[in-house]
Amino acid sequence: MARTGGVGSPLISFIVPVYNVRSYLRQCLDSMLADSSVPVELIAVDDRSTDGSAEVLAEYAARDPRVTVLTLDRNGGQGPARNRGLEQATGDYVWFVDSDDWLADGIVPAVAARIADLDPDVVVVDHVRAHWDGRVDPSLNRFARTPEVFALHEWPRAIEILHTPWNKIVRRSLLLGTGFRFRTGWYEDIPFTYRVLMAADRITLLDRVGVHYRQRRVGAATRTVGEGHFAIFTNWSEVFDTFDDGRPGAALLRKLLFRRMIWHFLVVRGNEDRLPDELRARFFGEMTAHYHRYLPAGGYPAPGGMEGVKHRLVAGGRHHTFQALRFGFRRAQEARATGEVAARAGNRGRRVARLGRAAVLRAYYHAELRRPLDPNLALYAAYWYRGYACNPAAIYETAKDLAPGVRGVWVVRRDKVGTLPPGVPYVVAGTRAYFRALAQATYLVNNVNWPNYVVKRPGSTHVMTHHGTPLKVMGIDQQDYPGGVQDPDFAGQLRRADRWDYSVTANAFTTQAWERAYPCRYRTLETGYPRNDRLALATAGEVARVRAELGIEPGQRVVLYAATHREHLPGYHPPFDPERVRAAAGPDAVLLIRSHYFRDRAVAAPAPADLPGVRDVSAHPSVEDLYLAADVLITDYSSVMFDYAVLDRPIVIYAPDWEAYRMIRGVYFDIVAEPPGAVALTLDDLVDTLRTGAFESDAATKARSEFRGRFTTLEDGRAAERVIATVFGD
Incomplete structure (x- = not known):
């Protein structure tokens, strides 16, 4: 195991197990490091990621002394990664954060203030579910009108708060005193939650959203079908096998935990995204076995209504009845949907008739x-x-x-x-x-x-x-x-x-x-x-041939202007004067203009066809020919910059509407701050950049080099070969 980084005297140790979450990792790390008013350390445990997450972690560790990166010798899962992070933690409190989630703004100082005020063993924060489709759902937690500080037997409703590590900030000495270790596999958060809550004398609920719990469309355990969901039984067994009957209120807590366990089993059994058909009867059998193994003496406060019926079916091992009940419920839903479809059937039939030939071809x-x-x-x-x-x-x-x-x-x-x-x-x-x-x-x-x-x-x-x-x-x-x-x-x-x-x-x-x-x-x-294979392998002879075919004389400077369209602003025309730009590039320069829409320039400007040395090449069949012919590229937000960078020639970013574009359309990074060359924000700036040769300056060349290092290192002329080798195989 390798360790890099380090910092002393933190109040909170964030422990973040990381495995193949590169797409979400920066948002997660930034949310924990954003506020420097609270002394924290961030221990990221790389569980042998294969997607480049390790490079992201190394970048953060190199620039922020609060970040420590542990690299495990082999992939072992989230539980062992958390254990390893806990071994290295030095903070007064520990906060386990999942690497695809992120913390809410201001939550770290709010937690620090609660710790300073109440000296709790555990701080519990609320959360929201952030869905992949943009929906944000509040939790079902009820934090209002709770005691300021309590032990679990004093407010046992805390058992119903979502049983995860990431919504709890735990005094490190208390956690170490329990001797708790996370298991390998899923549902390892169950024994963590209840052993910590049972051991704590001072629990406080902070009634504000602390965590954005990402609901991934794919990749999450809760959306993975397989036998791994049977780990729920081992982890709930640990809760009861280590239960301390000598603690105050133990009898009631055992009953409430039992009810929570059956509720959890039913949630997993009822989720079609977790268990395949062939495992559902076996899973139900385990539910029944655990019901009788851990049923408290004197029973428990079973729920009423349909939920109570399900509890009784679990107790009786009546899987077929349970299945029939679920099937009946689904059929009722389908019947309602069928009624809605039938109500629209007439309209659909008329629409199909209008489609005529298209409908026949679809049938074919x-x-x-x-x-x-x-x-x-x-x-x-x-x-x-x-x-x-x-x-x-x-x-x-x-x-x-x-x-x-x-x-x-x-x-x-x-x-x-x-x-x-x-x-x-x-x-x-x-x-x-x-x-x-x-x-x-x-x-x-x-x-x-x-x-x-x-x-x-x-x-x-x-x-x-x-x-x-x-x-x-x-x-x-x-x-x-x-x-x-x-x-x-x-x-x-x-x-x-x-x-x-x-x-x-x-x-x-x-x-x-x-x-x-x-x-x-x-x-x-x-x-x-x-x-881009053609660009990577292009020879001087090919470049000369392409330029000759375009009628460009040897030694003439060629400037290619290729702007993107603004799909959100179809009437917008970036200010562009072809005559001024061509003249600024040199007396014999040729300006090639290629765009999605020919009129993406100032309306008053003369048409390129009427200007000497200016050509509209929007209809040219090969943009790669134009790249090879061009000595300089001018673009705004178009992806052409990434392709042209393969040639390692000057690029000018001309972005007169940058602030509006990034605010309305949205971008993944700041092209003005991290450009592939020179930057011009006005037409006058663009003309000066060409006239003075600033596009070839040391600063522009350095920016291009850094840009190429980020985006073009794979462009070696063999990309198509690599795709074919994988897709077509032999």
């Missing part, structure tokens, strides 16, 4: 889905069927040599057929041939999502290549920036992402962004972007 598609998959067919598409481009095109080209047994076919719109390179097999979107290929392809490779109606067939492989490194927030991260949202159906976005088997990323930063934005069960291929 579903018929084709019954045919076997073609094991050698790969279907490619890019940019909503706009043509042959981007990462899918690079993978297709390389696969022709490395996977010749896989037959590649492209999907294009009818009006884009003429843009395909000669000899590329294709189907036209919306035709019978298209739906047949869509149904039978084993491999589906796209840089955007396939349409909603596409069915993910068992045995098929969907590869999402994406089409850029994201500066602007994406997916469910956009929920925090409603002003920039174009597609508010976040659940639909995730249903489409659920079809992905692989997500191709260019760098670790992009991996983290996609993991947060699209929390689904795909496998990330952090390979570099295949479309």
Whole structure:
């Protein structure tokens, strides 16, 4: 085990077990370190993460002496990681925090103030459930009108507060005095909670939200189906096997703990996301066995109503009746839903009739889905069927040599057929041939999502290549920036992402962004972007050829201006004067302008076609050609900066609306503070940057080097090979 960092005399020791949570880790760590008024230490225990979490921890330890990183010799789970952290803790109090959660603003000084006022053994804070879809639900805790300080027998309702370590700040000497050690596996928080509460003489409830309890869409134990949920029985057994009957109020506490145990069993048994069908009867049998093993003498205060019925079924071991009860409840819900569907059936029928040919083709598609998959067919598409481009095109080209047994076919719109390179097999979107290929392809490779109606067939492989490194927030991260949202159906976005088997990323930063934005069960291929292979391998001869084809003379400086669109502000035109910019770049300079919308410049500016040395290249079929031809790139928030950085040539960030953009649209990092080169916030600044050569200054070059170190280290010309090796195998 390695240890780095260290600090002395803390009031609170945060202990954070870390395993493959890179996408959430910074938010967690920042929340504990934000307030410097309270002396704390943060002990992060890396449980042999494989996703880059260790690098994040090392970064924090290097810059903050309050952070200590322990690296375990092997992965052992959250419990042993907490034990190891506790061994190293020196604070008066210990606060275990899960590495995908985060603390509320101001909670650390509030806890410190409560400790100073009351000298408690345990401080319990409230929490909210922060769902992946943006919903925030309050806890069911009731903290109001409780004693200021109490022992558990004096206010036994504390038993019903969520039994987790992260909502409790515990005096370290008390915890060590119990001799408690976390177990390996799930539900290890049960014995921690109740042994601590039973041992404490002074408990206080702080009636404010202290923890944002992240409800992950995938990856959490509570959403994992498997046998690991049987650990609940071992951990509840520890509560009763170590129960101290000599403590005040022990008889009542035993009864209330028993009721809580049965409640917990029923929660897990009733959750379809935890137990597969074949394990449910066995799980119920364990529930019954524990019921009789730990039933208190004289019984317990059983709940009434339907909950009481469930308790009686557990006591009697009546699993079939329990199942029938649940089945009946679900059928009643389905019946209500069916009634609502029937009420809309007439409208649906009329809508289908209007669809006409489209409905017939969809029916044909579903018929084709019954045919076997073609094991050698790969279907490619890019940019909503706009043509042959981007990462899918690079993978297709390389696969022709490395996977010749896989037959590649492209999907294009009818009006884009003429843009395909000669000899590329294709189907036209919306035709019978298209739906047949869509149904039978084993491999589906796209840089955007396939349409909603596409069915993910068992045995098929969907590869999402994406089409850029994201500066602007994406997916469910956009929920925090409603002003920039174009597609508010976040659940639909995730249903489409659920079809992905692989997500191709260019760098670790992009991996983290996609993991947060699209929390689904795909496998990330952090390979570099295949479309950048050409840039990484480009020779001087190829650059000269491309420039000659574009009519550029040797020695002429070429400036490429490629701005992104503002989907949230479709009428916005960044101030841009092509004539001034071209003149500032030099007397013989050529300005190439490429944009999503040609009029993303000042309305009053002359059209580029009317200006010498200025060309609109928005329709040029290959953006890679333009990269190779350009000596300088000017962009704002477009992902082109990440691709162009592979060439290690000057980049200028021109961001006249930066503050508005970051506030409304949302970004993952500050491109003005961490740019790939020079920065201009006004048109005059941009002109001066080109005229004075500031884009080639030492400061700009240093910024570009740091940017490349963060985003382009995987771009070695073999990204497509790596994707193909994994996706197509032999």
